[in-house]
Amino acid sequence: MSVAADPLLTPLPLDRPVVERAARIPAGFVAAGTSARIKVSGRPDFALIVADGGPVPAAAVFTPNRFAAAPVRLSRANLQATGGNGVTAGLARAVICTSGSANAATGPVGDADQAAIGDALAAALGTSPTEILHLSTGIIGIRLPVDRVVDMIDRVTADGLAGTDEALFAAATALRTTDSTTKVASATVMAPGPDGAAIPVTVTGIAKGVGMIHPRMATMLSVVLTDAAADPATLRSLLRVAAARTWNQLSVDGDTSTNDTVFLLASGRAGASDAATDERTRVLLGAAIEAVARDLARQQAADGEGASTLITCQVSGAADDASARAITRAVISSSLVKAAVHGRDPNWGRIAGAAGNAVLAEAAVLEAGGLSTEDAAARAATPAAVDPALLRIAIAGHLVYDGRARGPVAVDKVAASDAMNNEEVLIRLDLGLGDGAGEAFGCDLTEEYVRENSEYTT
Amino acid sequence: MSVAADPLLTPLPLDRPVVERAARIPAGFVAAGTSARIKVSGRPDFALIVADGGPVPAAAVFTPNRFAAAPVRLSRANLQATGGNGVTAGLARAVICTSGSANAATGPVGDADQAAIGDALAAALGTSPTEILHLSTGIIGIRLPVDRVVDMIDRVTADGLAGTDEALFAAATALRTTDSTTKVASATVMAPGPDGAAIPVTVTGIAKGVGMIHPRMATMLSVVLTDAAADPATLRSLLRVAAARTWNQLSVDGDTSTNDTVFLLASGRAGASDAATDERTRVLLGAAIEAVARDLARQQAADGEGASTLITCQVSGAADDASARAITRAVISSSLVKAAVHGRDPNWGRIAGAAGNAVLAEAAVLEAGGLSTEDAAARAATPAAVDPALLRIAIAGHLVYDGRARGPVAVDKVAASDAMNNEEVLIRLDLGLGDGAGEAFGCDLTEEYVRENSEYTT
Numbered sequence: 001m002s003v004a005a006d007p008l009l010t011p012l013p014l015d016r017p018v019v020e021r022a023a024r025i026p027a028g029f030v031a032a033g034t035s036a037r038i039k040v041s042g043r044p045d046f047a048l049i050v051a052d053g054g055p056v057p058a059a060a061v062f063t064p065n066r067f068a069a070a071p072v073r074l075s076r077a078n079l080q081a082t083g084g085n086g087v088t089a090g091l092a093r094a095v096i097c098t099s100g101s102a103n104a105a106t107g108p109v110g111d112a113d114q115a116a117i118g119d120a121l122a123a124a125l126g127t128s129p130t131e132i133l134h135l136s137t138g139i140i141g142i143r144l145p146v147d148r149v150v151d152m153i154d155r156v157t158a159d160g161l162a163g164t165d166e167a168l169f170a171a172a173t174a175l176r177t178t179d180s181t182t183k184v185a186s187a188t189v190m191a192p193g194p195d196g197a198a199i200p201v202t203v204t205g206i207a208k209g210v211g212m213i214h215p216r217m218a219t220m221l222s223v224v225l226t227d228a229a230a231d232p233a234t235l236r237s238l239l240r241v242a243a244a245r246t247w248n249q250l251s252v253d254g255d256t257s258t259n260d261t262v263f264l265l266a267s268g269r270a271g272a273s274d275a276a277t278d279e280r281t282r283v284l285l286g287a288a289i290e291a292v293a294r295d296l297a298r299q300q301a302a303d304g305e306g307a308s309t310l311i312t313c314q315v316s317g318a319a320d321d322a323s324a325r326a327i328t329r330a331v332i333s334s335s336l337v338k339a340a341v342h343g344r345d346p347n348w349g350r351i352a353g354a355a356g357n358a359v360l361a362e363a364a365v366l367e368a369g370g371l372s373t374e375d376a377a378a379r380a381a382t383p384a385a386v387d388p389a390l391l392r393i394a395i396a397g398h399l400v401y402d403g404r405a406r407g408p409v410a411v412d413k414v415a416a417s418d419a420m421n422n423e424e425v426l427i428r429l430d431l432g433l434g435d436g437a438g439e440a441f442g443c444d445l446t447e448e449y450v451r452e453n454s455e456y457t458t
Numbered sequence: 459m460s461v462a463a464d465p466l467l468t469p470l471p472l473d474r475p476v477v478e479r480a481a482r483i484p485a486g487f488v489a490a491g492t493s494a495r496i497k498v499s500g501r502p503d504f505a506l507i508v509a510d511g512g513p514v515p516a517a518a519v520f521t522p523n524r525f526a527a528a529p530v531r532l533s534r535a536n537l538q539a540t541g542g543n544g545v546t547a548g549l550a551r552a553v554i555c556t557s558g559s560a561n562a563a564t565g566p567v568g569d570a571d572q573a574a575i576g577d578a579l580a581a582a583l584g585t586s587p588t589e590i591l592h593l594s595t596g597i598i599g600i601r602l603p604v605d606r607v608v609d610m611i612d613r614v615t616a617d618g619l620a621g622t623d624e625a626l627f628a629a630a631t632a633l634r635t636t637d638s639t640t641k642v643a644s645a646t647v648m649a650p651g652p653d654g655a656a657i658p659v660t661v662t663g664i665a666k667g668v669g670m671i672h673p674r675m676a677t678m679l680s681v682v683l684t685d686a687a688a689d690p691a692t693l694r695s696l697l698r699v700a701a702a703r704t705w706n707q708l709s710v711d712g713d714t715s716t717n718d719t720v721f722l723l724a725s726g727r728a729g730a731s732d733a734a735t736d737e738r739t740r741v742l743l744g745a746a747i748e749a750v751a752r753d754l755a756r757q758q759a760a761d762g763e764g765a766s767t768l769i770t771c772q773v774s775g776a777a778d779d780a781s782a783r784a785i786t787r788a789v790i791s792s793s794l795v796k797a798a799v800h801g802r803d804p805n806w807g808r809i810a811g812a813a814g815n816a817v818l819a820e821a822a823v824l825e826a827g828g829l830s831t832e833d834a835a836a837r838a839a840t841p842a843a844v845d846p847a848l849l850r851i852a853i854a855g856h857l858v859y860d861g862r863a864r865g866p867v868a869v870d871k872v873a874a875s876d877a878m879n880n881e882e883v884l885i886r887l888d889l890g891l892g893d894g895a896g897e898a899f900g901c902d903l904t905e906e907y908v909r910e911n912s913e914y915t916t
Binding site: 067068141336342345349357387401403406408446 | 522525526562563565715793800806811815844845846859861863864866903905907909912
C-alpha cells in the first residue's frame with residue numbers, strides 16, 4: 001500500500017459546495033449593525049435584519065439549556081404562534097440581536113424587557129410582535145437597557161436599513177462580544193427554476209462564537225438567510241439536519257449556553273423552484289445550508305477562547321454516521337486531547353481513550369441526523385461502536401496507531417509533532433466497521449483559556 | 459428566616475459512618491508494596507494483596523471504555539469464570555497491581571503478558587489463574603517488563619507478605635503514579651453477630667487518583683477489603699450502589715481511562731452475620747463501603763492534576779436522586795465553573811448554565827443508583843429536571859442566586875469570593891422540586907493542569 005494513497009492520511013471530501021467568507025446578502029433582506037450603548041465600550045451591540053417584503057418562512061434551533069434566556073423563550077413562543085400546532089417553525093418579519101447583556105437569569109422582569117423590545121420593533125415595522133425573532137448575548141444576570149434599545153430601533157427602522165453586503169457585515173460585527181473576527185459565510189448553488197432554467201440561490205450566514213464578555217459563556221448565535229423559496233416545515237427539517245452535522249459537532253469547552261440560537265429565514269426572492277415541493281431544490285438548498293453552517297462552525301472553533309489551533313476530527317469506516325459523529329465529538333471534547341494538541345504532542349493514547357468513551361446522546365440530534373424517532377430514543381445513551389483491534393489513527397497526516405498490528409506500532413513522533421505545528425490539526429480515525437462518516441470541530445486547551453476564565457471576578 | 463438556619467448554606471449531612479484515613483487491614487488479608495523496577499525512578503510500582511485463607515467472594519466495577527486495558531479484560535473474564543452465569547462477581551485469591559505501564563493498547567502481546575503474570579502468581583500461591591485479579595496503571599502503548607514482575611512475584615510470595623496496616627499502606631503507595639499522596643480510608647461499623655452480639659466489621663480501601671505518568675490519563679484504581687461475610691452477588695450489588703453515588707460522581711477532566719477498576723473482596727473473618735442473609739448487616743456494610751468510597755473519591759478529586767481546590771457540589775430538593783446526581787456532575791464537570799473556582803469568582807451564572815444542561819446518562823449507573831432496569835433505560839438520555847424559577851444557589855455559604863426573586867438578586871461578591879479562598883469550595887443548589895439529593899466531587903481548572911498536559915511530548 002502506498003502511503004500517499006491511504007485515505008486515512010487525508011481529509012474527508014466534505015468541502016462542497018464552495019463557501020466564500022463574505023456577507024452576500026440574499027435578495028429580500030435588509031440589515032443594519034450599530035451601537036445602542038448596551039456595551040460601555042461603545043462597540044457595535046445592536047443588529048437588525050428585516051425581510052423587506054413582509055413576513056417570510058423561518059425556522060430555529062435553540063439551546064436545550066433549562067436556563068434558556070428570555071430572548072430564546074420569546075422566540076420559541078413566537079415561532080410556535082405563527083407556525084401553529086406547537087411546531088417551532090413559522091413566519092418572521094425581523095431578527096433583532098442585542099450584545100452586551102444576555103438577558104438570562106433575569107426572571108420575570110427580563111421577560112418583560114424582551115417583550116417591550118419586540119413590541120417596539122413590531123410597531124415600527126407595522127407587524128405583529130409574534131413575527132419578531134430575538135437574539136441576545138453577553139453578561140448573565142443583568143437587565144437590558146430597554147430605553148436605549150427602543151431608541152435605536154426607532155432610528156434604524158427610520159433610515160438605517162440597507163440591502164447591501166456591507167449592512168449585513170455590520171450586523172455580523174454587532175453580534176460579536178469579544179470574538180476576534182466577524183464571522184460570515186456564503187454559498188451559491190444553481191437550483192432549477194419553474195421553467196427549467198438554472199437559477200442561482202444564495203445562502204448566507206452570520207455568526208458569533210465564544211466571547212470574553214464578563215462573565216463568559218461559550219455562547220454561539222447565528223442567522224442564516226436565503227433567497228430560496230421554502231415553507232417553514234422544510235426549513236426546519238433542513239436546518240435541523242445541518243445543525244446536527246455541524247454546530248452540534250462544535251465544542252469549545254463543553255458548556256452549552258443559555259442563549260445559543262440559530263435562525264434560518266427564506267425570502268423566496270431568487271425565483272427558483274420551491275424546496276417544499278421540488279426535491280432537487282431541497283437537496284441543493286440543504287447542501288448549501290450545511291456548507292455555510294460548517295464553515296461558520298469552523299470559524300467559531302478556530303476563534304475559541306484562548307485557542308491557538310483549530311482541531312478537526314474526522315471518522316470514516318464507522319458503523320453509521322451517528323456513531324462517527326459521537327466519536328469525533330468525544331475526541332475534540334477531551335481536555336487531554338485538547339491539551340496534547342496545544343503541546344504538539346501526537347498523543348494517540350488520549351485519542352483512543354476518548355473514542356472508547358463516546359456515547360450517542362442525544363435523541364433529538366440523532367433524529368435530525370437521520371435516525372427514526374424510535375431508533376434515536378432507543379440508542380440515545382448507547383456507547384458508540386469502536387473495535388480497538390480494527391481502529392487506525394492518523395494525526396496531521398501521520399499514522400500513529402494501528403489496531404490491526406499485533407502490538408504497539410513505531411511512531412515517528414518528531415515528524416508527527418512537526419506536522420502539528422499548524423493553525424489546524426486534523427485527527428483522522430478509521431474504524432473498519434462500516435460506511436459511517438462524520439466530523440467535529442474544536443480547539444486546543446491553553447493556559448490562556450484558564451487565565452481568561454479565572455482571572456477576573458464578576 | 460434566619461440566614462444561619464437556611465440548609466442551603468450548609469453541607470448535606472452525608473458524613474456517616476466516620477471514616478479514618480488509615481490503612482486498617484481487615485482480618486483475612488496480607489499485603490505488600492515494593493519496587494519491581496517497572497518505573498525507571500525506582501519508586502514503588504508493585505502491589506500484592508492476598509486472601510490468606512484461600513479464595514474469597516469478590517466483585518468489581520470496570521471502566522466502560524472500549525479500549526479497556528489487558529488487566530481489565532482479564533479480570534472481567536476471571537470473575538465471570540469463577541462467578542458463573544456471566545456475572546462479573548465471583549471468587550478471588552489475590553489482587554496484583556503494577557504501576558508504570560498501563561498495558562493498554564498493546565494488542566495480543568499485552569494480553570499474553572498479563573496472562574503470564576497471572577499464571578506465575580497462581581502457581582506461587584497454588585491456586586487457579588482465574589482467581590487472580592489484575593490492576594495496572596501508567597503509560598499507554600508500552601509493554602510490561604514481565605520478567606521483572608514475575609521475579610518480584612516469586613520473592614514477595616516467598617516472604618514479603620504481612621497482615622499489617624503498614625503492609626497495606628505500602629501496597630497503597632505502590633499504586634501511585636504521581637499522586638502527591640497515598641490514599642487510604644477505613645470505616646468500622648458494629649454489625650450483629652450470629653448470637654446477637656455486636657461485632658466490629660472493618661472496610662478499608664486503598665486507591666490511586668490522577669497521575670502525571672507520561673502520557674497521562676485520569677486513571678483511578680481502588681481495592682476495598684472487608685472482613686464482613688457476603689456472597690459475590692451481595693458484594694456486587696453493594697459496590698455498584700456505592701460507586702454510583704461516589705466514584706461515578708468524580709471528575710477531574712472528564713476523561714474516563716482505559717484502566718479504571720475498583721475491586722471489593724470480603725474475607726468473612728470478622729465473625730458477623732452474613733450480609734447475604736442478614737438485612738441489617740447488609741445495610742451497615744453498604745454504608746461503610748459507601749463512606750470509604752466517598753472519602754477516597756474526595757481524596758482523588760483534591761489531588762487532581764494541577765488542582766489547588768476540591769470542589770464539592772451538593773443538590774437538595776431534586777425530583778429524585780438520579781437527577782440530583784446528574785446536576786451535581788454537570789456542575790463539577792464544567793470547565794467554566796472549574797476555572798471560576800480557581801479564580802475565586804462566585805460566578806453563579808456558570809453554575810446555573812451547567813445545571814441547565816444536565817442529562818441523566820448512563821443507564822447502568824442509574825440502575826445501580828436505584829432505578830429499575832426499565833426506568834433507567836428509558837431515562838438515560840433525559841435532561842434532568844431543573845426549574846429556574848425555583849432554583850436557589852449558594853457558594854461557600856453565601857446565597858448568590860434565588861430564582862424565586864422577581865429579578866437578579868444582589869450578591870456580596872467580595873464576601874463570597876473571600877469565602878472561596880479555601881482548600882474546598884462547596885457549591886449548594888436547592889431545586890425546590892422534591893426530596894432528591896446527591897453530590898459530586900471535582901477540582902478547579904488551573905494553568906498548571908494545561909501545562910502538565912501539554913508541555914511534554916511522548
